[in-house]
């Protein structure tokens with residue numbers, strides 16, 4: 001059969017489509033974002049009728065998929081781990097009420113973290129919500145396990161979680177994708193039926209549902225003890241040590257053992273909650289020492305009943321934070337094995353070279369906004385208007401990188417720019433701090449969870465400037481459409497698009513304006529106007545919408561009006577532009593004598609002309625006319 | 628064949644495309660692959676690294692000190708990741724000059740060879756900085772130790788290029804010819 005290299009997230013998508021899922025909803029977030037794109041690709045390939053949507057946030061996505069499940073259809077909702085926090089309200093409730101059609105929640109964790117504000121563990125969330133979890137270790141497994149996930153969900157009428165991690169989502173594995181899928185049975189003839197003790201359970205019934213849920217979990221734990229998803233490798237080796245591992249750490253542990261030259265039995269746990277206690281107990285009974293390898297936190301380890309011989313994150317044998325890289329796992333196992341009297345190989349890495357490189361002053365290139373990014377222009381104008389003295393609450397998106405420009409003083413979670421601004425306003429009033437407050441939020445994030453905070457701020461009389469950076473897309477996660485776009489997930493025309501200015505007005509905001517951040521002069525003028533409104537006696541929250549498409553997504557406005565620039569001979573390398581404007585195409589010469597433009601990445605946006613206060617960055621046409 | 632390859636550079640240099648090029652070619656040849664890619668925040672200009680295993684285990688990352696080859700689109704990223712290579716491993720780097728002098732004697736001691744090509748310069752000569760990655764692919768493929776035939780790479784470039792197949796093929800060929808010249812000398 002024909003193999004292809006398939007991204008982990010796409011493998012998950014294939015599993016979703018192959019197993020007759022009919023509704024897939026999602027909110028983008030690294031590392032989960034490519035799942036829905038894969039679903040759209042493979043529903044086309046297999047000609048399946050599947051409803052897909054990029055929902056406005058994770059709670060909305062969850063509930064739309066849940067309703068489909070209550071109708072009797074198979075449904076999936078995907079998100080990143082912090083998105084599960086947003087969807088936690090329905091998550092907890094749905095554990096009690098249960099489901100009808102198979103319902104799989106995919107929550108991707110980010111050990112490291114690489115692109116998240118926390119290293120939280122969705123398996124622990126599942127444990128608290130009392131929902132079973134599947135924890136695959138490769139893209140191939142992730143695709144396969146979706147069949148089991150749907151089946152379990154339908155057998156026990158319970159939502160289940162599939163938990164991949166960054167390294168699985170962004171792994172590419174050779175898989176054979178044709179031939180294997182089940183034939184399409186068409187849309188099942190199901191419909192929603194009233195069931196008051198379940199779908200509208202009052203507290204009295206909720207208690208019964210809780211009892212029922214506990215019973216389900218007990219039965220599922222027993223079932224998991226016999227499940228082929230949990231098995232032992234290297235069983236025949238004899239020794240005093242055993243390993244329990246799940247997720248990608250299972251694969252990494254096998255690789256480490258190979259390099260260590262040791263054969264140690266590993267109990268692979270594919271279902272970390274509820275833990276298959278019988279299987280785990282009988283495995284543990286065989287060894288004097290057990291090592292638990294799991295990411296990003298402790299889920300298996302805390303469920304093990306007798307932990308007296310267990311080494312893991314709790315006793316410090318495994319680091320309590322950060323990714324379980326091959327090097328970390330090698331070290332952990334090497335130490336434990338040596339202590340248990342095993343002969344092991346040295347780490348293959350050359351320690352001298354590694355130490356030398358660690359000490360070298362290699363330039364660290366932090367991520368930066370793209371050349372020509374409109375956020376940079378908006379931030380630059382904002383800093384020019386309000387200076388270093390204002391308070392700048394920020395939010396989650398590409399524009400979080402405004403921290404480099406000192407244009408983002410706080411970010412907490414999606415939508416918090418507005419609530420933090422509101423909170424700072426109230427606190428500052430008490431402590432008599434009169435600094436201006438200017439919050440920034442992107443279009444997608446505003447729609448995700450900025451609207452309710454804005455209403456709250458208006459209603460309680462807060463005063464600050466809110467800059468909505470509207471670049472017409474969800475850029476950071478790969479350009480998913482928002483409710484303000486005129487197209488849907490599958491690129492079909494949207495029946496209606498939401499107007500952000502109208503929405504803001506409807507929240508009761510007294511000053512709403514739209515300006516192009518590429519027009520610095522006008523943008524600064526509107527910013528001042530907004531601030532005047534925020535400070536005037538009958539003013540309040542003032543909203544300025546910075547409108548300009550993301551340069552990486554839509555270059556057409558620049559291609560229509562390119563403004564190529566040059567830096568004149570007079571440039572003295574003062575570095576104002578590289579620090580205050582920070583376009584990656586502005587490069588300080590190694591001898592620091594001047595700044596050059598890296599034309600290989602410059603997009604001719606002309607925005608840096610304003611970034612040299614001495615006027616040494618000029619449009620190319622001027623240079624020609626000078627000569 | 629059993630290859631562990633590191634591909635590194637900065638966000639925006641086309642590391643993911645380059646990785647897919649090798650992965651796709653290996654799969655066409657009937658090999659199994661396991662790759663780890665960088666997505667998300669660091670794609671906005673930060674350090675980007677891919678790990679690629681052909682016919683290896685199923686762990687996405689390569690254990691430090693065991694990689695056979697590294698292709699680096701930027702010299703500092705090459706140095707940053709040198710310890711990932713095994714003894715007698717090989718670096719293909721896009722650079723005008725050699726790697727930082729501090730690492731020199733360790734490279735000799737560990738018998739790690741550095742193959743250098745000013746690929747950015749060649750790319751600009753061909754008309755676009757964006758094909759530096761493919762020039763480096765051709766360069767590596769020209770080395771006798773690098774066991775992926777150029778013919779298959781050419782077929783993959785044709786297959787996975789969107790609308791710029793012609794330029795990409797020219798880039799691959801340019802890197803390959805440059806490599807043949809350098810490696811036969």
Ligand code: SF4
Nearest residue numbers: 370373398475550551
């Ligand atoms: S992707 Fe778009 S929004 Fe994000 S940094 Fe680049 S230009 Fe700016």
Ligand code: SF4
Nearest residue numbers: 371583602603606608
């Ligand atoms: S014109 Fe200036 S700001 Fe725009 S991309 Fe080029 S160097 Fe950067």
